[in-house]
Amino acid sequence: MSNSGNVANFSDMNEMNDIAAQMAALKARAAELKARNKNKISMKVSTKGGISIYGLQRMPVTLYAEQWERIIDICKSGDLGTFISDNEAILTRKSNAPKNDDAAAAVVAAKVHASKPAKTKKATKKNGPSDADLKAIEALNKRVAKMPASDLFED
Numbered sequence: 001m002s003n004s005g006n007v008a009n010f011s012d013m014n015e016m017n018d019i020a021a022q023m024a025a026l027k028a029r030a031a032e033l034k035a036r037n038k039n040k041i042s043m044k045v046s047t048k049g050g051i052s053i054y055g056l057q058r059m060p061v062t063l064y065a066e067q068w069e070r071i072i073d074i075c076k077s078g079d080l081g082t083f084i085s086d087n088e089a090i091l092t093r094k095s096n097a098p099k100n101d102d103a104a105a106a107v108v109a110a111k112v113h114a115s116k117p118a119k120t121k122k123a124t125k126k127n128g129p130s131d132a133d134l135k136a137i138e139a140l141n142k143r144v145a146k147m148p149a150s151d152l153f154e155d
Contacts, residue, residue: 041055051068052060063071074080084091129137 039055041053044052044054044060046052046062050062050064052062054060071080
């Protein structure tokens with residue numbers, strides 16, 4: 001028996017070790033890229049012409065340009081920052097657990113009740129024809145009653 005078979009196996013083992021080392025390096029590189037891109041925000045134009053923002057949440061946030069412009073105006077005016085600071089007690093941050101605090105609930109209830117006008121009772125809607133419809137039907141029935149049968153059933 002010769003050792004040529006063992007040499008071939010040794011060569012195959014070296015190739016397998018090289019491939020394993022390359023795979024480990026590639027996996028480490030992929031993990032590094034994934035970690036780097038995890039918090040990176042990117043933008044694309046959607047198929048319908050909207051602007052999609054990736055990286056804020058699992059799914060992209062897509063709005064049309066004029067909607068993004070309105071949001072930018074709110075940010076520039078400071079209204080969004082003011083709203084966030086005014087409602088900080090009841091807002092939930094992704095890194096924090098939701099706040100289940102009775103004081104926060106009271107603040108929300110007070111703001112909701114203060115901002116909504118009192119509801120006025122709407123007139124109840126009748127089912128069926130209105131009075132005007134009934135009068136029109138009655139007038140039509142009177143006209144039909146005066147017509148000779150030959151006018152109603154044409155040959």
